[in-house]
Amino acid sequence: MYIESALTRHDVTEAFPPHALTPQGPAHEHPAHPAGGVSLQSLFAKQPVEKFEAGTAVFWEGDAASHVFEVTEGVLRIFRMMNDGRRVITGFVYPGDLLGVSLERHYLYTAEAVTPVKLRRFARARFQHEIQNSPELRPQLFARLCDEMAAAQDQMVLLARKTAEERVASFLLVIARRLGAARETMPVVEIPMTRLDMADYLGLTIETVSRIMTRLTQRGVIEPNGRHAIFVRKLRLLATLAGECEEKAGVLHEAAPVRRAVWPQ
Amino acid sequence: MYIESALTRHDVTEAFPPHALTPQGPAHEHPAHPAGGVSLQSLFAKQPVEKFEAGTAVFWEGDAASHVFEVTEGVLRIFRMMNDGRRVITGFVYPGDLLGVSLERHYLYTAEAVTPVKLRRFARARFQHEIQNSPELRPQLFARLCDEMAAAQDQMVLLARKTAEERVASFLLVIARRLGAARETMPVVEIPMTRLDMADYLGLTIETVSRIMTRLTQRGVIEPNGRHAIFVRKLRLLATLAGECEEKAGVLHEAAPVRRAVWPQ
DNA sequence: CGGTCGGTTGAAGCGCATCAATCCAAGTGG
DNA sequence: CCACTTGGATTGATGCGCTTCAACCGACCG
Numbered sequence: 001m002y003i004e005s006a007l008t009r010h011d012v013t014e015a016f017p018p019h020a021l022t023p024q025g026p027a028h029e030h031p032a033h034p035a036g037g038v039s040l041q042s043l044f045a046k047q048p049v050e051k052f053e054a055g056t057a058v059f060w061e062g063d064a065a066s067h068v069f070e071v072t073e074g075v076l077r078i079f080r081m082m083n084d085g086r087r088v089i090t091g092f093v094y095p096g097d098l099l100g101v102s103l104e105r106h107y108l109y110t111a112e113a114v115t116p117v118k119l120r121r122f123a124r125a126r127f128q129h130e131i132q133n134s135p136e137l138r139p140q141l142f143a144r145l146c147d148e149m150a151a152a153q154d155q156m157v158l159l160a161r162k163t164a165e166e167r168v169a170s171f172l173l174v175i176a177r178r179l180g181a182a183r184e185t186m187p188v189v190e191i192p193m194t195r196l197d198m199a200d201y202l203g204l205t206i207e208t209v210s211r212i213m214t215r216l217t218q219r220g221v222i223e224p225n226g227r228h229a230i231f232v233r234k235l236r237l238l239a240t241l242a243g244e245c246e247e248k249a250g251v252l253h254e255a256a257p258v259r260r261a262v263w264p265q
Numbered sequence: 266m267y268i269e270s271a272l273t274r275h276d277v278t279e280a281f282p283p284h285a286l287t288p289q290g291p292a293h294e295h296p297a298h299p300a301g302g303v304s305l306q307s308l309f310a311k312q313p314v315e316k317f318e319a320g321t322a323v324f325w326e327g328d329a330a331s332h333v334f335e336v337t338e339g340v341l342r343i344f345r346m347m348n349d350g351r352r353v354i355t356g357f358v359y360p361g362d363l364l365g366v367s368l369e370r371h372y373l374y375t376a377e378a379v380t381p382v383k384l385r386r387f388a389r390a391r392f393q394h395e396i397q398n399s400p401e402l403r404p405q406l407f408a409r410l411c412d413e414m415a416a417a418q419d420q421m422v423l424l425a426r427k428t429a430e431e432r433v434a435s436f437l438l439v440i441a442r443r444l445g446a447a448r449e450t451m452p453v454v455e456i457p458m459t460r461l462d463m464a465d466y467l468g469l470t471i472e473t474v475s476r477i478m479t480r481l482t483q484r485g486v487i488e489p490n491g492r493h494a495i496f497v498r499k500l501r502l503l504a505t506l507a508g509e510c511e512e513k514a515g516v517l518h519e520a521a522p523v524r525r526a527v528w529p530q
Numbered sequence: 531c532g533g534t535c536g537g538t539t540g541a542a543g544c545g546c547a548t549c550a551a552t553c554c555a556a557g558t559g560g
Numbered sequence: 561c562c563a564c565t566t567g568g569a570t571t572g573a574t575g576c577g578c579t580t581c582a583a584c585c586g587a588c589c590g
Contacts, residue, residue: 080418082508086426090418103411108418138403145410146368152417153345153355153373159424160468161351164578195537203425205579210538227537227587243347429546460569470547475570492555492569 030096030144037136040098040144044070047120058111058119059100065107068127069099074117075192079200080109089201091151092193094178098144100124115192159203162243167202168212169242172222176232190229216241303401305363305409309335312385317378324365326375333392334364339382340457344465345374354466356416357458359443363409365389380457424468427508432467433477434507437487441497452497453490481506 030041049072052058058069061080076093090109093099099111099119122130131137158167176189191198195206195213202209216222221238223231232238314337317323323334326345341358355374358364364376364384387395396402423432441454456463460471467474481487486503488496497503 080422088422088425090421103408108415143368149414150373156355156420156424157345157353159421160353208578473546
């Protein structure tokens with residue numbers, strides 16, 4: 001159990017045409033730096049693009065942490081394993097996100113392509129150099145770290161105290177918001193990862209995830225559209241089921257905060 | 266339920282004489298900056314010290330995030346609440362730690378004194394200013410954030426996949442290491458927080474925490490020394506019970522990594 | 531066609547939560 | 561000094577939510 005096998009390339013490319021997982025529009029957008037200056041994106045722009053097939057690892061937990069990556073297309077899972085094979089996915093990485101930023105000598109987690117992935121890399125030393133010499137890039141990197149920290153705290157709340165239904169609802173809500181489906185009244189939410197991925201991310205089993213998904217379907221909250229996409233039919237109800245705090249429990253677009261890299265410059 | 270009442274001052278001060286919760290020796294030491302330069306500690310050193318009694322809040326989730334703090338004495342709990350009162354403690358803050366560093370306008374969590382606490386504060390704008398003008402301080406702050414991120418991931422693993430016993434064992438192990446009890450063959454581990462705090466940190470109930478503690482006692486792994494301290498009798502076994510990965514499963518002093526603020530400078 | 535893989539569904543079991551009683555240490559007031 | 565209170569912690573009995581085990585389905589593939 002807990003053996004994750006690769007999706008076949010065919011399977012994935014069919015389910016996720018390139019446009020779905022490429023940064024575009026206001027969805028999951030990292031702040032373009034004001035005043036047309038340098039951005040983290042533009043820093044990586046000159047590096048050659050590398051491709052990874054679905055199911056392959058970009059690096060492994062314990063590898064020497066030699067590079068920093070920027071994802072330009074596709075989705076990855078970040079996970080750690082316990083001795084006996086228990087797996088915990090600590091996050092998913094989307095286009096525009098950075099990967100491998102840390103102080104340790106070795107990567108603390110494995111990064112594996114969920115879908116076909118395209119990314120660019122920097123040698124760590126060079127990335128350091130670029131960052132430390134750019135008063136424009138530093139606050140951007142800092143902002144990314146803070147966002148990641150906030151997400152980690154949300155996840156801790158989810159794992160520590162939420163029920164299975166609340167966990168699944170929270171997850172669906174987050175990816176609905178991330179994919180920027182806000183503009184549509186009946187948002188289609190792409191779910192690139194497998195049920196096992198969801199389970200290992202939510203601290204549940206595949207069976208429980210599956211049961212909750214069918215229950216949400218039966219209640220008309222969501223409507224499946226193939227294995228890897230759903231329509232969200234009752235967004236407000238979904239938010240309620242997610243057990244969110246009031247201030248967050250608005251509709252989709254309210255949840256996309258205006259993230260500004262205000263400091264330290 | 267989940268109502269946290271304050272410890273009386275007497276209760277706490279008796280259980281935790283000042284020396285126990287003040288930074289000293291190699292325990293839980295943040296890196297003094299090399300070459301005798303400026304450190305985050307020294308930055309705060311000129312600020313006046315403020316005292317908070319056990320059980321009082323330094324700030325609340327949702328407050329305008331106006332200040333950044335450095336703890337000089339005592340322990341705090343950092344937590345978030347769900348609508349219905351479920352509480353999740355996302356971390357404990359020890360002397361030498363920073364508090365309230367984030368990009369949001371409002372604090373994302375409440376910070377409450379577990380024991381009597383002494384701390385210094387900076388207005389956020391001024392802290393920003395100091396950081397952005399100091400190529401010595403920036404990497405130190407960055408290092409703190411990375412450490413915090415790593416700790417958050419450990420916690421996610423704990424909450425997502427560990428059993429109750431593994432959670433409690435992990436917790437005891439971490440605070441044993443933090444308090445730097447390595448030098449003693451029979452380390453005394455101070456546990457300033459209540460069982461409820463432990464439960465809300467570990468995603469369990471007080472009853473379960475209590476049961477596990479007595480079970481560990483019966484097996485001779487630990488030996489209680491009052492309510493807020495234990496002797497660790499079988500450290501290796503405790504590490505095994507914690508379900509750690511091999512590379513971490515050494516003795517105490519192996520677990521205190523040499524943290525160097527290597528980048529970005 | 532059988533084989534594989536991801537997913538769904540059902541039945542049974544278990545680990546932790548819940549509910550409740552009791553204990554203990556310390557504080558309080560007569 | 562002693563009854564009484566209070567809050568944290570422990571311990572036991574019971575219940576439930578999720579896991580575990582197992583069967584089965586449908587899509588895809590060699």
